[in-house]
Amino acid sequence: MRPLTHPSIEDITVEGILHALSDPVRAAIYARLACAERANTCSAFLQLDDRTIPKSTLSQHFRALREAGLIRSERRGVEMLNTTRCEEIQQRFPGLLQAIIQAHSIQSAGHGKPTPRRKGAAAKAKAG
Amino acid sequence: MRPLTHPSIEDITVEGILHALSDPVRAAIYARLACAERANTCSAFLQLDDRTIPKSTLSQHFRALREAGLIRSERRGVEMLNTTRCEEIQQRFPGLLQAIIQAHSIQSAGHGKPTPRRKGAAAKAKAG
DNA sequence: TCATAAGTTCGTATGTTGCGAACTATTGAA
DNA sequence: TTCAATAGTTCGCAACATACGAACTTATGA
Numbered sequence: 001m002r003p004l005t006h007p008s009i010e011d012i013t014v015e016g017i018l019h020a021l022s023d024p025v026r027a028a029i030y031a032r033l034a035c036a037e038r039a040n041t042c043s044a045f046l047q048l049d050d051r052t053i054p055k056s057t058l059s060q061h062f063r064a065l066r067e068a069g070l071i072r073s074e075r076r077g078v079e080m081l082n083t084t085r086c087e088e089i090q091q092r093f094p095g096l097l098q099a100i101i102q103a104h105s106i107q108s109a110g111h112g113k114p115t116p117r118r119k120g121a122a123a124k125a126k127a128g
Numbered sequence: 129m130r131p132l133t134h135p136s137i138e139d140i141t142v143e144g145i146l147h148a149l150s151d152p153v154r155a156a157i158y159a160r161l162a163c164a165e166r167a168n169t170c171s172a173f174l175q176l177d178d179r180t181i182p183k184s185t186l187s188q189h190f191r192a193l194r195e196a197g198l199i200r201s202e203r204r205g206v207e208m209l210n211t212t213r214c215e216e217i218q219q220r221f222p223g224l225l226q227a228i229i230q231a232h233s234i235q236s237a238g239h240g241k242p243t244p245r246r247k248g249a250a251a252k253a254k255a256g
Numbered sequence: 257t258c259a260t261a262a263g264t265t266c267g268t269a270t271g272t273t274g275c276g277a278a279c280t281a282t283t284g285a286a
Numbered sequence: 287t288t289c290a291a292t293a294g295t296t297c298g299c300a301a302c303a304t305a306c307g308a309a310c311t312t313a314t315g316a
Binding site for chain 2: 013014015017018019092094096098102103106
C-alpha cells in the first residue's frame with residue numbers, strides 16, 4: 001500500500017481534470033463532495049444514484065480523482081476523509097469547476113433525475 | 129462511408145464534451161477552430177504544435193469531436209469544412225466551453241509554450 | 257490474538273485508442 | 287469515359303485503459 005500522493009497545484013492539468021470528470025460516477029462523487037459540509041469517506045459512495053458501486057471500482061475512482069488533483073484524501077483511523085481542492089483549482093483555472101458542475105446539474109435536471117420540478121426546461125433546449 | 133451524423137443539441141452530454149476535450153490533440157483542434165474566422169478543413173491540422181498527426185488518427189479525432197457535438201462538419205467538394213457549435217452549446221451549458229478553453233490557455237502559458245513572458249507565475253503557484 | 261471494517265492491489269475479461277494499409281468519394285484533366 | 291490526385295474514412299491489430307471479484311493490508315476494539 002503506497003502512501004497517498006497528491007499532485008502539487010502546478011502539476012494539475014486541464015486534460016487530467018476533464019478526463020477525471022468525464023466519467024459519470026466520478027462526476028457524481030465530485031459533485032457531492034463539492035457541496036458537502038464536511039469530509040466524506042469513500043464508503044459513503046457505495047450507493048450512488050440508485051446504483052451500487054463495487055468497493056474496488058470505487059477505490060480506483062477515488063484514486064483517479066486524487067491523482068487528477070481534484071480531491072485531497074487523508075487517512076483517519078480505519079477510514080479515509082475526502083475533500084475537494086476546489087479553492088486551489090479555482091485559483092489556477094478560474095471558473096472551470098464551477099462551469100462543469102453547473103453543466104452537470106443542468107443536464108441532470110433536463111433528464112428529469114434530480115429536481116424534476118420545472119416544466120419548460122427540457123422543451124426550451126430544443127431551440128437548436 | 130456512412131453519412132456524417134451530428135447529435136441534436138439536447139443529446140449533447142457534459143461527459144461527452146469533457147471526454148472529447150480531455151485529449152490534448154482534440155483540445156488543440158477545438159481551440160483553433162473556436163477562434164478561427166472561417167471553417168477549416170481536417171488536413172489543416174496534419175501539423176499541430178510541432179507534431180505530425182497521422183491522417184487516420186486525425187479522422188478519428190474529428191469524428192470524436194463531431195459525435196460529442198462540439199463541431200459541425202460539412203462536405204465541400206473533396207474536402208470537409210469544420211466549424212464549432214459553440215453558440216448552441218453556450219446556450220445549453222453556459223460558460224462551459226469558455227472556461228475550458230481559458231483553462232487550456234492558462235496552462236499552456238504556464239508551461240512556457242505561448243507567451244513565456246511573466247517571471248514569478250510558476251513560483252507563486254507553489255503556495256499549496 | 258482474533259474479528260471486523262475500510263480501502264488497496266492483483267488478475268483477468270472487456271473496452272478504447274493510435275496508426276499503417278487499404279478503401280471510398282470527388283474533382284479535374286486527357 | 288478513364289486515369290491520377292486529393293481528402294477523408296474504415297479495417298485490423300497492437301498497446302493501453304477500465305471494471306470488478308478475490309485476496310490482501312491496515313487500523314480498531316473486544
